[in-house]
Amino acid sequence: xxxxxxxxxxxxxxxxxxxxxxxxxxxxxxxxxxxxxxxxxxxxxxxxxxxxxxxxxxxxxxxxxxxxxxxxxxxxxxxxxxxxxxxxxxxxxxxxxxxxxxxxxxxxxxxxxxxxxxxxxxxxxxxxxxxxxxxxxxxxxxxxxxxxxxxxxxxxxxxxxxxxxxxxxxxxxxxxxxxxxxxxxxxxxxxxxxxxxxxxxxxxxxxxxxxxxxxxxxxxxxxxxxxxxxxxxxxxxxxxxxxxxxxxxxxxxxxxxxxxxxxxxxxxxxxxxxxxxxxxxxxxxxxxxxxxxxxxxxxxxxxxxxxxxxxxxxxxxxxxxxxxxxxxxxxxxxxxxxxxxxxxxxxxxxxxxxxxxxxxxxxxxxxxxxxxxxxxxxxxxxxxxxxxxxxxxxxxxxxxxxxxxxxxxxxxxxxxxxxxxxxxxxxxxxxxxxxxxxxxxxxxxxxxxxxxxxxxxxxxxxxxxxxxxxxxxxxxxxxxxxxxxxxxxxxxxxxxxxxxxxxxxxxxxxxxxxx
Numbered sequence: 001x002x003x004x005x006x007x008x009x010x011x012x013x014x015x016x017x018x019x020x021x022x023x024x025x026x027x028x029x030x031x032x033x034x035x036x037x038x039x040x041x042x043x044x045x046x047x048x049x050x051x052x053x054x055x056x057x058x059x060x061x062x063x064x065x066x067x068x069x070x071x072x073x074x075x076x077x078x079x080x081x082x083x084x085x086x087x088x089x090x091x092x093x094x095x096x097x098x099x100x101x102x103x104x105x106x107x108x109x110x111x112x113x114x115x116x117x118x119x120x121x122x123x124x125x126x127x128x129x130x131x132x133x134x135x136x137x138x139x140x141x142x143x144x145x146x147x148x149x150x151x152x153x154x155x156x157x158x159x160x161x162x163x164x165x166x167x168x169x170x171x172x173x174x175x176x177x178x179x180x181x182x183x184x185x186x187x188x189x190x191x192x193x194x195x196x197x198x199x200x201x202x203x204x205x206x207x208x209x210x211x212x213x214x215x216x217x218x219x220x221x222x223x224x225x226x227x228x229x230x231x232x233x234x235x236x237x238x239x240x241x242x243x244x245x246x247x248x249x250x251x252x253x254x255x256x257x258x259x260x261x262x263x264x265x266x267x268x269x270x271x272x273x274x275x276x277x278x279x280x281x282x283x284x285x286x287x288x289x290x291x292x293x294x295x296x297x298x299x300x301x302x303x304x305x306x307x308x309x310x311x312x313x314x315x316x317x318x319x320x321x322x323x324x325x326x327x328x329x330x331x332x333x334x335x336x337x338x339x340x341x342x343x344x345x346x347x348x349x350x351x352x353x354x355x356x357x358x359x360x361x362x363x364x365x366x367x368x369x370x371x372x373x374x375x376x377x378x379x380x381x382x383x384x385x386x387x388x389x390x391x392x393x394x395x396x397x398x399x400x401x402x403x404x405x406x407x408x409x410x411x412x413x414x415x416x417x418x419x420x421x422x423x424x425x426x427x428x429x430x431x432x433x434x435x436x437x438x439x440x441x442x443x444x445x446x447x448x449x450x451x452x453x454x455x456x457x458x459x460x461x462x463x464x465x466x467x468x469x470x471x472x473x474x475x476x477x478x479x480x481x482x483x484x485x486x487x488x489x490x491x492x493x494x495x496x497x498x499x500x501x502x503x504x505x506x507x508x509x510x511x512x513x514x515x
Contacts, residue, residue, distance in 0.1 A: 021096030045081035074106035092127030114156035121253035129172035162512025190220035263321035267494035309345030319497035325353035368408030397500035429471035
């Protein structure tokens with residue numbers, strides 16, 4: 001009367017599923033420098049924490065007596081597990097089974113991973129390798145018909161962007177639907193050398209007369225430079241480590257608050273080097289990352305998107321243990337001016353902060369939008385206006401520290417001016433509608449041209465205007481609230497983080513974040 005025989009059959013099928021595409025295909029995966037999907041899940045999650053869903057789903061053949069003679073597991077493995085003790089959902093493509101193509105897919109497994117993350121309010125990690133269940137012309141013969149394209153589960157993809165943290169790792173040649181799944185995440189990574197991403201791969205692109213290798217068409221460095229993904233790492237293990245760290249700053253969903261971490265770094269720590277961090281020569285650049293690292297908790301700065309929109313540095317950090325989002329100007333790229341890509345990057349970080357209740361710290365040195373024909377052709381003002389909208393729509397606590405320049409429309413976007421001006425300025429502050437150096441020619445052109453010595457007259461005007469340029473003149477009229485000793489910045493930001501903590505409110509935002 002026992003069901004032991006059925007349990008034994010279940011275990012047999014589970015063992016067959018764990019063989020994936022078979023020894024030859026597994027060897028081919030390893031020979032290509034890649035882990036299998038099951039090895040990836042084991043390395044990503046806490047040991048022995050993975051609970052698989054749909055392990056024995058696949059395609060089987062039976063003999064006349066009903067005995068299974070062949071079994072090909074589904075090319076998608078999913079389930080629940082834990083990262084640093086916190087529950088997550090993970091779903092990964094199995095490239096050893098038909099390269100992840102549609103004719104081997106069990107679409108319900110991909111859908112349930114997205115749905116499970118959404119309805120259980122758990123972070124989702126996608127391990128993308130292949131087309132992600134996308135198209136293959138072989139499906140024409142298998143199915144015996146064509147179909148009108150649809151994107152299965154895309155409603156869950158959209159919903160998850162507004163609900164739970166989503167991390168997507170590109171771990172192979174990712175095309176079509178797989179590429180869309182990789183890009184549709186709060187944090188997307190590619191692994192150099194083994195990962196490429198394309199709308200369509202080289203064989204298809206060759207049909208339009210472009211013969212390219214996979215790396216030339218869609219290598220990781222290409223996509224990191226344009227912001228199609230956030231970062232490139234050197235190995236799969238590094239990708240898993242960055243995934244774990246990214247999630248540590250975020251709540252499991254919008255219905256919770258980001259957790260505070262233990263902090264052994266004195267909130268009142270003063271960094272003497274900050275007093276000279278900004279050069280007195282306004283034309284001289286300086287490194288922003290050491291300033292960021294000096295004011296946040298030691299070792300807590302997690303930069304995101306280093307290779308694109310490079311006049312803005314974005315990332316996550318902690319202040320007295322509280323997670324915050326960070327924006328900072330990088331003068332080594334366009335003098336800190338907002339390019340179209342920098343504006344897109346600002347939008348993305350502001351929306352991430354708003355979605356997951358992260359207070360924002362903005363270290364500002366912005367001369368305005370990038371100018372010139374290239375900037376106009378890149379629709380910089382359109383992307384810039386969108387960034388300003390994201391800043392003005394954000395309701396999370398926001399603190400700006402003006403390090404030096406704040407000019408023009410982009411400079412004015414350092415915070416929402418209609419809210420409490422929770423901001424500080426360093427004595428190096430320099431602001432206005434446009435810089436004096438460039439504005440003199442526009443405002444005094446006729447006067448300068450009519451002078452006996454135009455250059456001397458221009459210098460005299462500049463000297464006269466510089467007399468009222470001091471930030472102390474601005475503070476006299478309360479147009480800047482506080483000028484502070486740069487060495488006090490960490491203490492003031494930690495105070496901000498502690499004041500902001502009880503103001504955070506769980507729940508969905510007014511609008512969902514888009515990829």
